[in-house]
Amino acid sequence: MALLDIVTYPAPILGKPCKLIENIDEDLVCLVEDMTETLYDAPGLGLAAVQVGVDKAMLVYDVAEDEDSEGTGLKVLINPKIVHTEGKVTSENEGCLSVPEFRADVPRFACVTVEGVDQDGKPVKIDAEGLLSIVLQHEIDHLDGKLFIDRISSLKRSMYKRRVAKAMKAEG
Ligand code: NI
Numbered sequence: 001m002a003l004l005d006i007v008t009y010p011a012p013i014l015g016k017p018c019k020l021i022e023n024i025d026e027d028l029v030c031l032v033e034d035m036t037e038t039l040y041d042a043p044g045l046g047l048a049a050v051q052v053g054v055d056k057a058m059l060v061y062d063v064a065e066d067e068d069s070e071g072t073g074l075k076v077l078i079n080p081k082i083v084h085t086e087g088k089v090t091s092e093n094e095g096c097l098s099v100p101e102f103r104a105d106v107p108r109f110a111c112v113t114v115e116g117v118d119q120d121g122k123p124v125k126i127d128a129e130g131l132l133s134i135v136l137q138h139e140i141d142h143l144d145g146k147l148f149i150d151r152i153s154s155l156k157r158s159m160y161k162r163r164v165a166k167a168m169k170a171e172g
Helices: 026-041 130-143 154-171
Strands: 046-048 058-062 074-096 099-117 123-129
Touching: 026 046, 026 058, 026 074, 046 130, 058 130, 074 130, 099 130, 099 154, 123 130
Parallel strands: none
Antiparallel strands: 046 058, 058 074, 074 099, 099 123
């Protein structure tokens, strides 16, 4: 296993849709392991492959709500799709490992149904609400080349972009 570098905005790869995964090979299993380690090290709730520079439709997440549960709540989703949505909600203080030092409230669906396959290639269907629903929408956005800052007001977004531009200039 290895810790992977997390790609941050404005890296162009974060703005491009990912490729669907056609077979689950050894490389992919390896990537899942490395992404898991990277997720827990960060730490974060979810991580999409594109955030470690791999433009494949895969993500890992751990939204363990029961702290007493044994082991981890790590889940792997390959080629996930939102097939149903319900209601509207605003996430509070949403953040992203690829958008460091910035948080915002983001308009989201209250509930989503997600279909995909797990790391064994078995079909999975998840009915999510609450935090899990937000995390899944956030991570699936990554696979579509979208960041949460694409879903906030242009005023807030330009504030963040100016800050990044300034920091990059300062670094030379
Ligand atoms: Ni993110």
